[in-house]
Amino acid sequence: MVREQIDRIGVVGAGTMGSGIAQVAATTGYDVVMRDIESEFVENGFDTIDDSLGRLDSRGDLAEEPATIRDRIEGTTLLDDLGDCDLVIEAALEELEVKREVFADLERVCDEDILLATNTSTLSITSIASDLETPERVIGLHFMNPVPIMEGVEVVVGEKTTEAATDLAHHVAEDLGKTTWEADDKPGFVTNRILMPWINEGIRAYDEGVASKEDIDRGMELGTNVPMGPLTLADHIGLDVCLHASETLHEELGDRYKPAYLLTRKVEAGDLGKKTGKGFYEYE
Template sequence: MVRDRIERIGVVGAGTMGSGIAQVAATHGYDVVMRDIEREFVDSGFETIDASLGRLESRDAIADDPETIRDRIEGTTLIDDLSDCDLVVEAALEEMDVKKEVFADLERVCDEDVLLATNTSTLSITSIASDLEHPERVIGLHFMNPVPIMEGVEVVVGEKTTDAATELAHDLAEELEKTTWEADDKPGFVTNRILMPWINEGIRAFDEGVATKEDIDAGMELGTNVPMGPLTLADHIGLDVCLHASETLHEELGDRYKPAYLLKRKVEAGDLGKKTDKGFYEYE
C-alpha cells in the first residue's frame, strides 16, 4: 500500500530536473525537501529556482510571490532528511548504479507506504527496484524539461508496481497541473523511444549535407507543427543527455538507435548545447 495523502515531497537531485520538480511542487503548495550530495549543488538548484520564479512572476504566471514559494523548499545534503516525506522523486544521474544506490538509501529511511518515484527517461523501472524489499511502490514519473513549463508527465509502470502506486502517481501529476500518459517498462518508454531516433536522424541529415541546420529545423517545425526542430531541441536537452539516452536505447534495441556520429563528436568536443553556450548553435 502507498499513502493516499501527499503533503511533503522529497526530491533527490538539485540539477535541472530536480530543481524544476521541487519548484513545481512548491508552487502548488507542497512542502518540499530537495537533497543533493554537495551543498554547492543544492545552492545551484536554488539559484535555478529563483531565476525561474522571477521569469514566471514577470509574466504573471504564478499566483504566489516567489519568496512564498521558495520558503516551502528546504535544501539538504542528508538523505535522512527525506524520512518524513510522503513521496520522493529521484532525479539523480542517469546511471543505473547511482539510481540503485539512491533507492536503497530511500528504502532505508522512508516508511514502507511512501511512494518512491524515479524521473529516469530511459532506464528500466523494474531494474532500478530489483534489489529492494518493496519494489511494488517504485514507479517512473518522467517529467519533461523544463519542468515548470512543460505540461506532460510520463508515468512508467514497473513489473511489480501496484495499481495503487500507479493511481497515486497519476493523481500527484494532475495535482501539479500536468497531463499524464502511461507507458510500460520498455526501453525509452514512449517519449525517448520515438524522440531519440528523430533527433539522431536530424543530426545525420545535417552531417550528410541534406540541408543546413536552420533549414532542417525549419522544415520540421513548419512541416510537422512541432515547436522546435531536432537540432534546436537537442541543444536544449543537452547533447550529452541525448547521446547517453541514444546509447542506452542502442544497447537495448539495436542499430536503429545507433547514435549519430556528429552527436558523439560534438559531445567529445565539449559542445553540449545551451548549457555550454555552444552546440549545433551558439548561445549567449
C-alpha cells in the same frame, strides 16, 4: 499499499530536473525537501529556482509571491531528512547503479507506505527496484524539461508496481498541474523511444548535406508543426544527454538507435548545446 495523503514531497537531486520538480511542487502548495550530496549543489538548485520564479513572476504567471513559494522548499544534504516525506522523487544521475544505491537508501529511511518515484528517462524501473524489499511501490515519474513549463509527465509502470502506486502517481502529477500518459517498462518508454531516433536522423541529415541545419529545423517546424526542429531541440536538451539516451537505447534495441556520428563528435569536443554556449548553434 501506498500512502494516499501527500503533504510533503522529497526530491533527490538539485540539478535542472530536481530543482524544477521542487519548484513545481512548492508552487502547487506542497512542502518540499530538496536533497543533494553537496551543499554547493543545493545552493545552485535554489539559484535556478529563484531565476525561474523571477521570470514567471515578471510575466504574471504566479498566483503567489516568489518568496512564499521559495519558503516551502527546504534544502539538505542529509538523506535522512527525506524520512518524513509522503512521496520521494529521485532525479539523480542517469546511471543505473547510482539510482539503485539511492533507492536502497530511500528504502532504509522511508516508511513502507511511501511512494518512491524515479525521474529516469530511459532506465528500467524494474531494474532500479530489483534489489529492494518493496519494489511494488517504485514507479517512474518522467517529467519533461523544463519542468515548470512543460505540461506532460510520463508515468512508467515497473514489473511489480502496484495499481495503487500507479493511480497515486497519476493523481500527484495531475495535482502538480501536469497531464499524464502511461507507459510500460520498456526501453525509452514513449517519449525517448520515438524522440531519439528523430533527433539522430535530423543530425544525420545535416551531416550528410541533405540541407543546412537551419533548413532542417525550419522544415520540421513548418512541415510537421513541432515547436522546434531536431537540431535546436538537441541543443536545448543537451547533446550529452541525447548521446547518453541514444547509447542506452542502442544497447537495448539495436542499430536503429545508433547515435549519429556528428552527435558523438560534438560531445567529444565539449560542445553540448545551450548549456555550454555552443552545440549545433551558438548561444550567448
